Amino acid sequence: MNEDLDTADEFAPPRADCMADSAGGLTFHVSDWVRSGPGGGPDEAGSADALVLVRRGADPGSGSEVRLPLEPAEDGRLQAALPSTVSLPEGRWDVHVAHGEAEPQRLAPGLNDLRSLVDRRPGPSTSPLSVRIPYPTKHGNLSLRSWRRAPxxxxxxxxxxxxxxxxxxxxxxxxxxxxxxxxxxxxxxxxxxxxxxxxxxxxxxxxxxxxxxxxxxxxxxxxxxxxxxxxxxxxxxxxxxxxxxxxxxxxxxxxxxxxxxxxxxxxxxxxxxxxxxxxxxxxxxxxxxxxxxxx
Structure with a gap:
C-alpha cells in the first residue's frame, strides 16, 4: 500500500457536494468530516454541527457570517440548505464546517450539480434576485460567489x-x-x-x-x-x-x-x-x- 496516499487520505479535508435549484438556493452534502470531541478523539454528529459561511473581507459582526444547521441525511452524510430566501449580501463567501465552539474548518469542493443555473430565467417578481455559484479557490477550498439585485x-x-x-x-x-x-x-x-x-x-x-x-x-x-x-x-x-x-x-x-x-x-x-x-x-x-x- 502506498504510504504517501495513506497520509494524504488521513489528513484530507472534509468536502461538500453542492446542488443548486432554479430559485437560487443551494444544498450542501458534507462528507469526510472527522469531528474532535472533548477528549480530542472523534465525536458523533449532533445539533451543534453547522455549515458556516464567512464573507471575505468583511468586518466581523457586520453580517459577515451565516450559520446553517447540518443535519444527517439518508445517505449518511450531513446536509445543510441555503434557500434563496436567506439574504446573502454580494461578495465572496468562504465555506466552513464547525462543531459546537470548535474552530471552523474549511471545506474542499466536491461535485457540483449546477444544471438548474444554466440559462436560468427567473419568474416574475419584484423581490431581490439571489444568485449563488459555488467554485473552487486556487488553494483548493470551497467558496461561493453571491449576487443579490433588484432590478x-x-x-x-x-x-x-x-x-x-x-x-x-x-x-x-x-x-x-x-x-x-x-x-x-x-x-x-x-x-x-x-x-x-x-x-x-x-x-x-x-x-x-x-x-x-x-x-x-x-x-x-x-x-x-x-x-x-x-x-x-x-x-x-x-x-x-x-x-x-x-x-x-x-x-x-x-x-x-x-x-x-x-x-x-x-x-x-x-x-x-x-x-x-x-x-x-x-x-x-x-x-x-x-x-x-x-x-
Whole structure:
C-alpha cells in the first residue's frame, strides 16, 4: 500500500457536494468530516454541527457570517440548505464546517450539480434576485460567489463588429418591465472621468416584453481618450428620475468568474491622441463594461 496516499487520505479535508435549484438556493452534502470531541478523539454528529459561511473581507459582526444547521441525511452524510430566501449580501463567501465552539474548518469542493443555473430565467417578481455559484479557490477550498439585485439587467448576446457593440438583454425584478424600459436609455459611464457619459436609445422587444437591445458606437467613447486604459461601465437609466439606474451584468448561469472566459475582440477606433482600440469585457463582479486602450 502506498504510504504517501495513506497520509494524504488521513489528513484530507472534509468536502461538500453542492446542488443548486432554479430559485437560487443551494444544498450542501458534507462528507469526510472527522469531528474532535472533548477528549480530542472523534465525536458523533449532533445539533451543534453547522455549515458556516464567512464573507471575505468583511468586518466581523457586520453580517459577515451565516450559520446553517447540518443535519444527517439518508445517505449518511450531513446536509445543510441555503434557500434563496436567506439574504446573502454580494461578495465572496468562504465555506466552513464547525462543531459546537470548535474552530471552523474549511471545506474542499466536491461535485457540483449546477444544471438548474444554466440559462436560468427567473419568474416574475419584484423581490431581490439571489444568485449563488459555488467554485473552487486556487488553494483548493470551497467558496461561493453571491449576487443579490433588484432590478437586474441580464446581458445576453454581444456582437462586436464594424466599430460597434450591439447588446441584447432582459430586465428582471421590476413590476412592469416593458413600461420601465419604454422610456429608459442605455448609458456608458467613464470610470476615470464620471462627467463623461454616453447615452443611447433602447429598443424594447414588445409591448409586454422584458427584452431590450441597444447599439454603442465605440469610437464615441474614444473622443476624450488621452491614452492608457480607460473603462466604461454600462447601465440602464429609467425615465423616472426617482428610480435608480440598473447595472448591466451576466450572472444567470453557472460561471462564477467570466472575465477570462467570455472574451470579445477589440475594434480599432479613431481617437484624437493616437490609434486606439475598444471592446467589451466582464469585470471581476461579472458586470459588463467597455475598455478603451492603445492599439
Amino acid at each position: 437586474h439587467a441580464e446581458a445576453g448576446e454581444l456582437r462586436v463588429e464594424g466599430g460597434r457593440l450591439a447588446v441584447r438583454g432582459v430586465l428582471y425584478r421590476v413590476e412592469r418591465p416593458s413600461e420601465w424600459l419604454a422610456g429608459a436609455v442605455a448609458e456608458a459611464r467613464c470610470r476615470r472621468e464620471p462627467s463623461r457619459v454616453w447615452t443611447g436609445p433602447l429598443t424594447v422587444g414588445g409591448a409586454q416584453s422584458a427584452e431590450f437591445s441597444f447599439t454603442l458606437p465605440l469610437a464615441e467613447l474614444a473622443e476624450g481618450w488621452t491614452g492608457g486604459e480607460e473603462a466604461w461601465d454600462l447601465w440602464l437609466r429609467p425615465a423616472d428620475p426617482d428610480a435608480a439606474p440598473v447595472r448591466l451584468a451576466r450572472i444567470l448561469d453557472d460561471v462564477p468568474d467570466k472575465k477570462d472566459i467570455f472574451t470579445y475582440p477589440a475594434q480599432p477606433v479613431a481617437a484624437p491622441h493616437g490609434a486606439a482600440k475598444a471592446g467589451p469585457y466582464y469585470t471581476t463582479n461579472n458586470d459588463l463594461a467597455v475598455r478603451v486602450d492603445s492599439a
